[in-house]
Amino acid sequence: MTRKDARAVLMPLPPVDRAQQVTAALADYIQRSNLLPGDRLPAERELMAALAVGRSTIREVIRHFQALGVVEARKGSGTYLLKPISGATIHMPLSLETTHLRDALLKTLEVRRGIEAEAGMVAARMRSSLDLKIIEEKLNEMERVHLSKGTSGPEDLAFHLAIYDATHNPLFRQLLEQMREAFERFWEKPFDRPDFARRSFPFHRTLFNAIAAQDPEAARGETLKILAIVEEDIKEMSK
Numbered sequence: 001m002t003r004k005d006a007r008a009v010l011m012p013l014p015p016v017d018r019a020q021q022v023t024a025a026l027a028d029y030i031q032r033s034n035l036l037p038g039d040r041l042p043a044e045r046e047l048m049a050a051l052a053v054g055r056s057t058i059r060e061v062i063r064h065f066q067a068l069g070v071v072e073a074r075k076g077s078g079t080y081l082l083k084p085i086s087g088a089t090i091h092m093p094l095s096l097e098t099t100h101l102r103d104a105l106l107k108t109l110e111v112r113r114g115i116e117a118e119a120g121m122v123a124a125r126m127r128s129s130l131d132l133k134i135i136e137e138k139l140n141e142m143e144r145v146h147l148s149k150g151t152s153g154p155e156d157l158a159f160h161l162a163i164y165d166a167t168h169n170p171l172f173r174q175l176l177e178q179m180r181e182a183f184e185r186f187w188e189k190p191f192d193r194p195d196f197a198r199r200s201f202p203f204h205r206t207l208f209n210a211i212a213a214q215d216p217e218a219a220r221g222e223t224l225k226i227l228a229i230v231e232e233d234i235k236e237m238s239k
Helices: 018-032 044-051 055-067 101-126 129-149 153-166 170-182 184-188 198-212 216-237
Strands: 071-074 078-081
Touching: 018 044, 018 055, 044 055, 055 071, 101 129, 101 153, 101 170, 101 198, 101 216, 129 153, 129 198, 153 170, 153 198, 198 216
Parallel strands: none
Antiparallel strands: 071 078
């Protein structure tokens, strides 16, 4: 029997709080059917028939999942799962008005500062030897590219993501990735300045050293040094 043959059966719902019930039922179905990111969800008509609800309710639920980044609708192909989900999943979507990029970046940084500093501390406490090896590999690549090109945006991100993973708390990566993704275009070339936050480069090695030494307070301190430079450059380069 294939994985798709073993999928769970969707059950009709009583006529109460339809959208909310369909949301919970579809999330539960995805989990019980062992659907993985990249798998296609049942067709709209199949969902309507199985759950005994109208097209508008199904579309409302799909739009809700799209807004959360859980599914993606592909024209002429269907709706596909992007992230694992279950009926117990807690969703915390983020939104921020970005008309004034400078102000939006500084507001985001206020929140990032607390989360990033805590992530560094938790990583220092919780990291395994394998985590440390991965962080060091990302750091070495970041340093190589930085010394070669004078900038290393993608490699810098990979280094920080490895630190978030070393916390063994998925919320650190999810929250900080969402903040970073919100300004994806900005981070490609901040203020058209390849030297943005370049002065923070040495502190990435000292942050790694603190995590390697399992020194949470030192990890916090080095993280704050990096973010202080980011804040200074946002203010200076946005004048």
